[in-house]
Amino acid sequence: GAVVSQHPSWVICKSGTSVKIECRSLDFQATTMFWYRQFPKQSLMLMATSNEGSKATYEQGVEKDKFLINHASLTLSTLTVTSAHPEDSSFYICSARDPWALNEQFFGPGTRLTVL
């Protein structure tokens, strides 16, 4: 199957700083990528849908000014957690939809964010 990478795989930052997470589709072009958040022992919650060349669509309750999403190319989407606080600590997962694979979503391995 198609491969999606995320970088970094884990990050620790101080409260008040910003953190950028990258999501890349390595062997296909993805016009649509998704960002999820996963709390310990809980399910994945969709945060936003990232569309190449246009603004992201955020799910209800997700602060778009806090979680900035940029999808500047067909293979890269970034999630920036601005002014991070301890409650933002979580596992962030991206997926990319492959239009040549019946629109199946392929998932990255996730990024563990810890805010001190």
Next chain:
Amino acid sequence: GDSVTQMEGPVTLSEEAFLTINCTYTATGYPSLFWYVQYPGEGLQLLLKATKADDKGSNKGFEATYRKETTSFHLEKGSVQVSDSAVYFCALSDLEGAQKLVFGQGTRLTINP
């Protein structure tokens, strides 16, 4: 809105045991149904899917049948292996618009030798 409910875990079985993980859904439309698996330290992988009623998805010895009348998509395997230890997620997606995935809460499965 659409939702997915899975049986709560964790589930612990012995090798070669029969596995069932229950999944039911609510949806306004006619969704596609999926099972994803997350092995330790890895990203989610699609295990199997079904796109219409009575379809059976199968992969790696796992099966699930799309039951519209009971709004269910239970995952089964006749004989589990230690390597099946993982977290399993049931999910649905509508076929229109953004085709967003809605996940169940996940079921952690541990297989003991």
